[in-house]
Amino acid sequence: MDYLPIFADLKRRPCLVVGGNDVAWRKTRMLLKAGADVRVIAPVLNHQFQQAVQQHKITHVADEFEPSHLDGIFLAIAATERKSVNALVYQSANQRQVLVNVVDNTQRCSFIVPSIVDRSPIIVAISSSGKAPVLARLIREKLEAILPQHLGKMATIAGRFRNQLAKTVTSFSARRQFWEKAFDGRFSELVAAGQEQEAEQELIDLSQSDSPQGQVALIGAGPGDASLLTLRALQLMQQADVVLYDYLVSDEVMDLVRRDAEQVCVGKKAGFHSVPQEETNQLIVQYAQQGKRVVRLKGGDPFVFGRGGEELEVLFDAGIPFQVVPGITAAAGATAYAGIPLTHRDHAQSAMFITGHLKPDSDQLDWSTLARGKQTLVIYMGLMKSGHIQQQLLKHGRGGDTPVAIIERGTQKTQKVLKGQLNELEQLAQNAASPALIVVGEVVNLSEKLHWFGKQEQQLQQSAVVRLA
Ligand code: SAH
Numbered sequence: 001m002d003y004l005p006i007f008a009d010l011k012r013r014p015c016l017v018v019g020g021n022d023v024a025w026r027k028t029r030m031l032l033k034a035g036a037d038v039r040v041i042a043p044v045l046n047h048q049f050q051q052a053v054q055q056h057k058i059t060h061v062a063d064e065f066e067p068s069h070l071d072g073i074f075l076a077i078a079a080t081e082r083k084s085v086n087a088l089v090y091q092s093a094n095q096r097q098v099l100v101n102v103v104d105n106t107q108r109c110s111f112i113v114p115s116i117v118d119r120s121p122i123i124v125a126i127s128s129s130g131k132a133p134v135l136a137r138l139i140r141e142k143l144e145a146i147l148p149q150h151l152g153k154m155a156t157i158a159g160r161f162r163n164q165l166a167k168t169v170t171s172f173s174a175r176r177q178f179w180e181k182a183f184d185g186r187f188s189e190l191v192a193a194g195q196e197q198e199a200e201q202e203l204i205d206l207s208q209s210d211s212p213q214g215q216v217a218l219i220g221a222g223p224g225d226a227s228l229l230t231l232r233a234l235q236l237m238q239q240a241d242v243v244l245y246d247y248l249v250s251d252e253v254m255d256l257v258r259r260d261a262e263q264v265c266v267g268k269k270a271g272f273h274s275v276p277q278e279e280t281n282q283l284i285v286q287y288a289q290q291g292k293r294v295v296r297l298k299g300g301d302p303f304v305f306g307r308g309g310e311e312l313e314v315l316f317d318a319g320i321p322f323q324v325v326p327g328i329t330a331a332a333g334a335t336a337y338a339g340i341p342l343t344h345r346d347h348a349q350s351a352m353f354i355t356g357h358l359k360p361d362s363d364q365l366d367w368s369t370l371a372r373g374k375q376t377l378v379i380y381m382g383l384m385k386s387g388h389i390q391q392q393l394l395k396h397g398r399g400g401d402t403p404v405a406i407i408e409r410g411t412q413k414t415q416k417v418l419k420g421q422l423n424e425l426e427q428l429a430q431n432a433a434s435p436a437l438i439v440v441g442e443v444v445n446l447s448e449k450l451h452w453f454g455k456q457e458q459q460l461q462q463s464a465v466v467r468l469a
Helices: 022-033 047-054 083-095 133-146 151-168 172-184 186-192 196-208 231-239 277-289 308-318 330-338 383-395 422-429 442-450 455-460
Strands: 014-018 037-041 059-061 075-078 099-102 115-119 122-126 215-220 242-245 262-265 293-298 322-325 350-355 375-380 403-408 416-421 436-440
Touching: 014 022, 014 083, 022 037, 022 047, 022 075, 047 059, 075 083, 083 099, 115 133, 115 151, 122 133, 122 151, 133 231, 151 172, 151 186, 151 196, 172 186, 172 196, 186 196, 186 215, 215 231, 215 277, 215 308, 231 293, 231 322, 242 277, 277 293, 277 308, 293 308, 308 322, 330 375, 330 403, 330 436, 383 422, 383 436, 403 422, 403 442, 416 422, 416 442, 422 436, 436 442
Parallel strands: 014 037, 014 075, 037 059, 075 099, 215 293, 215 322, 242 262, 242 293, 350 375
Antiparallel strands: 115 122, 375 436, 403 416, 403 436
């Protein structure tokens, strides 16, 4: 180990920055964040430095560096553009046993500054010992994505509860188990949801009982491409005890579920339900009542034609706590990947999402509104009713030459886009398979220019893009 990682308490300690440029400012800002008493030596200061001086946040000595500036200093950073000055700072600091860092010159450092993931009071420091700073930065980016934002708040609340817990739970190992349960369970969820008071109450409840309370996360898995999952969805999928999912959820997404989690398919396909909705509702309730962390994973967004609301009402009635994680709905994901903007200043001032899964004789859609020009109409589950949709739109005044697209398995590697005109929609739909979206509107034409996903594949397989004459 070339360096010992330590976390220094700089509060009110005199720290010296030599240099008044942008790099020096970045270092100064970091020192100020840690509460240091910063003195800057530089004949000229950049704009931010000048502001900080005016606001009395730092002390400025408008002079060239001299070794005596290091008197009484705890730590020094040299960030000037002049090698000779930096060398003098390094040499003088060493003579005085003052910790010193010359920016971008590991040879002239008695300490180096790591990359930081700041979830204060949790701080993760990463260093490549000066060997590969870019690699350290990439690791940092990965950690930034994995570590939830509420980690810091969670640690702060836990810190407040520590003494109280020690009074009631006396054994060390019982306390350790308590915290493992809290950080991995409902306490963490409540903090993430911004419900601090409830989170503190959860700690109290947890310290008084040994049977954990179950909880449910209703999560939108997006249209298929796993990289479109939210970070929140991924975190909860990794913590789940049991995952109930639909057919629509892609294999790629299911691969990211915690390996040990029980996986239950309550598949729904347009046209038939393999597990009746009531049974699904009951299953979710039962698992939660067993104290499990249940993830209910749905394609797209759970509140868009997904019956997510109905499932939550059942949980509400059963008194089971829940949270909702939105997902990218198919209309947003599939059109983005097909290069069809839902709105456009010249072609569509509004967009409407409807379901084509209409009850046979009770179509209550307002077709005259849906058939208006200069708007985009997106139809979920519309393949089987494409003839009816085509007929109604034409009857209510939409032009027969209005561009339409059918996007099959949007965002997935096998995405297929069929294009044509409204008067041939039914014919087009015969070449498409579920899951697919129908898009009606002038914006469809933009995909000629804006199409970007799966281009090579589609050029190779001419049949993937069909333009009917
Ligand atoms: N909650 C989902 C919609 C469920 S309804 C969401 O927000 O996206 C199921 C319908 O959604 C399918 O019949 C199809 O019309 C559409 N759909 C879902 N995923 C799709 C995808 N990857 N590509 C195209 N259409 C999709």
